[in-house]
Amino acid sequence: xxxxxxxxxxxxxxxxxxxxxxxxxxxxxxxxxxxxxxxxxxxxxxxxxxxxxxxxxxxxxxxxxxxxxxxxxxxxxxxxxxxxxxxxxxxxxxxxxxxxxxxxxxxxxxxxxx
Amino acid sequence: xxxxxxxxxxxxxxxxxxxxxxxxxxxxxxxxxxxxxxxxxxxxxxxxxxxxxxxxxxxxxxxxxxxxxxxxxxxxxxxxxxxxxxxxxxxxxxxxxxxxxxxxxxxxxxxxx
Numbered sequence: 001x002x003x004x005x006x007x008x009x010x011x012x013x014x015x016x017x018x019x020x021x022x023x024x025x026x027x028x029x030x031x032x033x034x035x036x037x038x039x040x041x042x043x044x045x046x047x048x049x050x051x052x053x054x055x056x057x058x059x060x061x062x063x064x065x066x067x068x069x070x071x072x073x074x075x076x077x078x079x080x081x082x083x084x085x086x087x088x089x090x091x092x093x094x095x096x097x098x099x100x101x102x103x104x105x106x107x108x109x110x111x112x113x114x
Numbered sequence: 115x116x117x118x119x120x121x122x123x124x125x126x127x128x129x130x131x132x133x134x135x136x137x138x139x140x141x142x143x144x145x146x147x148x149x150x151x152x153x154x155x156x157x158x159x160x161x162x163x164x165x166x167x168x169x170x171x172x173x174x175x176x177x178x179x180x181x182x183x184x185x186x187x188x189x190x191x192x193x194x195x196x197x198x199x200x201x202x203x204x205x206x207x208x209x210x211x212x213x214x215x216x217x218x219x220x221x222x223x224x225x226x227x
Contacts, residue, residue, distance in 0.1 A: 031213055033213070033214070042205070043159070043205060044217070055213055058214070089157055093159075103149070103161070103209075103215055105158065105161070106158075107158040108158060110157070
């Protein structure tokens with residue numbers, strides 16, 4: 001069964017460093033998303049991406065965040081200068097269409113900022 | 115205001131019993147979708163079931179069914195014949211007209227042997 005894959009599964013980084021989280025969405029999907037989940041809290045939407053541009057972003061997705069689809073398969077989330085409060089599980093997700101009836105999530109990348 | 119409300123932070127259920135996890139939602143959009151996701155201790159988010167606002171019948175997927183009561187704006191998840199592996203966090207979520215989905219705070223389900 002096709003799945004969304006994410007790397008790394010866990011990353012520890014120093015505050016102020018740049019981090020890139022990578023995702024390979026399901027191959028025939030057209031919409032891509034990043035969500036995050038701070039430990040013990042609910043899952044929060046960050047950004048959605050379609051047709052090589054951001055289609056929607058939340059108030060969390062400020063100037064330190066950026067997304068990119070550098071080639072036909074990868075979808076990346078970059079955090080330019082990490083802060084302690086960026087420590088969270090970051091989920092990539094994809095769906096076939098808007099409004100897609102199912103959004104499939106990757107297994108997550110756990111980011112720890114120290 | 116909360117878009118998705120899950121009133122049960124935690125539940126304990128005996129193995130093999132049926133479980134109902136509550137979810138109410140708030141939207142003025144006539145077109146929306148409702149999801150349930152399972153998050154085991156490993157942290158991944160596993161899609162369980164989807165209900166569209168115009169679907170005439172309640173969604174079912176194996177042991178999972180969604181009790182969709184549109185007038186009451188509720189979308190409870192029913193798990194029949196619970197198993198130990200069902201122990202996890204369960205999130206109700208909603209998608210309105212835009213691509214994002216909004217999650218509730220979750221219900222932690224514990225299945226007792």
